[in-house]
Amino acid sequence: MSKSTSVVKASDAVVSPVDTNQISKASKALLAHIKKATAASTAVSKNLLADEESTAAETPIWLTLTTKKHIADTNRLQPSKIVLPNPLNADNESTICIIVADPQRHYKNVVASEEFPEELRNRITRVIDVSHLKAKFKTYEAQRQLFNDHDIFLADDRIVNRLPKHLGKTFFKSTAKRPVPVVFMKQREKVDGKRVPKPKGLKPKRDPVENVNARPTPEIVAEIRKAIGSALVSLSPSTNTAIKVGYASWDAEKLAANVERVINELVERFVPHKWSNVRSFYLKGPETAALPIYQTDELWLDDSKVIADGAEPEKANIGKKRKAADDETEATAEEGAKDESRPTKKAKKTKAAAALPESNDDKLDKEIATRKATLRKQKAAAKKAVEV
Numbered sequence: 001m002s003k004s005t006s007v008v009k010a011s012d013a014v015v016s017p018v019d020t021n022q023i024s025k026a027s028k029a030l031l032a033h034i035k036k037a038t039a040a041s042t043a044v045s046k047n048l049l050a051d052e053e054s055t056a057a058e059t060p061i062w063l064t065l066t067t068k069k070h071i072a073d074t075n076r077l078q079p080s081k082i083v084l085p086n087p088l089n090a091d092n093e094s095t096i097c098i099i100v101a102d103p104q105r106h107y108k109n110v111v112a113s114e115e116f117p118e119e120l121r122n123r124i125t126r127v128i129d130v131s132h133l134k135a136k137f138k139t140y141e142a143q144r145q146l147f148n149d150h151d152i153f154l155a156d157d158r159i160v161n162r163l164p165k166h167l168g169k170t171f172f173k174s175t176a177k178r179p180v181p182v183v184f185m186k187q188r189e190k191v192d193g194k195r196v197p198k199p200k201g202l203k204p205k206r207d208p209v210e211n212v213n214a215r216p217t218p219e220i221v222a223e224i225r226k227a228i229g230s231a232l233v234s235l236s237p238s239t240n241t242a243i244k245v246g247y248a249s250w251d252a253e254k255l256a257a258n259v260e261r262v263i264n265e266l267v268e269r270f271v272p273h274k275w276s277n278v279r280s281f282y283l284k285g286p287e288t289a290a291l292p293i294y295q296t297d298e299l300w301l302d303d304s305k306v307i308a309d310g311a312e313p314e315k316a317n318i319g320k321k322r323k324a325a326d327d328e329t330e331a332t333a334e335e336g337a338k339d340e341s342r343p344t345k346k347a348k349k350t351k352a353a354a355a356l357p358e359s360n361d362d363k364l365d366k367e368i369a370t371r372k373a374t375l376r377k378q379k380a381a382a383k384k385a386v387e388v
Helices: 020-045 052-058 104-112 130-136 140-149 160-167 217-229 252-270 318-340 345-355 361-387
Strands: 060-067 080-082 096-100 124-129 152-156 180-182 231-233 240-247 278-284 291-295
Touching: 020 252, 020 278, 020 291, 060 252, 080 252, 096 104, 096 217, 104 124, 104 217, 124 130, 130 160, 152 160, 152 217, 180 217, 231 240, 231 252, 240 252, 252 278, 252 291
Parallel strands: 096 124, 096 152, 152 180
Antiparallel strands: 060 240, 060 278, 080 231, 278 291
């Protein structure tokens, strides 16, 4: 009996070709350049109210991805989330507006409860449901005011698809303050990996506050913190995508950690064909040059599009189309010649009309004149009979 050999399945995970040292070098160089440029601009402007630290804290750092083919076919109005090791909106100054499913009273009670953290409660300045949002913010001016009053917008994933109709281009013409989807709905219990079905015959309670399908308060808090600290990915039908990964006031280590996480998650979750479709990664500020992190040697995705040296490119298909059209015309003419030999419906009608006798108008006019004369005589006779 031959000995059995063990077979080890190869791992499906693809090792990232991005060098971590290059990420660290690019982060340090970019942060140093932004701080130097900020100090120089502050000295030139001589603005006493300008603060270098506050300016650097508000300056975002962007990671740009360039692919060989489009990532998405259409614009996606819902931003996707990538959880970062160093949250983006960790300060206590940015305000939050939460748009929830009906009714809003339950979620207001959750935010006001003792279980809810106080530092997070102070940042939440408005909790509103879809019904009140539709009634209060119909006009463009009201939507602009809502847009300017808050820094971050969160929306329950059950109603986030209805928001473009109610908020309009004020919120969705750019990706700056698009509502971030959060999961507030209570998850069903699972047994052996399967969801437990709802009990039959159970009527909902009359009080809408008691009938809310919402998660416990600790889970809602965790979901809010996850949403406001994540990197947001807004995909569009193009080969370029930019994601905010940090601020100029951060340390290079924190920025590099976020960049590495976003690169891996972005390629694995959102890019078709994974690394074979990635052309480059760059790190940049709002007004700085883009520093390269990764560039591929292969500039194409499909080898069939590549032309070898000395080979002639394939000619356009115009001649073939015309030839095909001419062939179709000739075939149509031949079919028409064959059909001409057959009698058509119109020819049959013409023959039938020719078989009928020709009409005689003079004879018809005489008959009409005779009938009229007879009618006159009858009227005259009736009139005489009445007078007698």
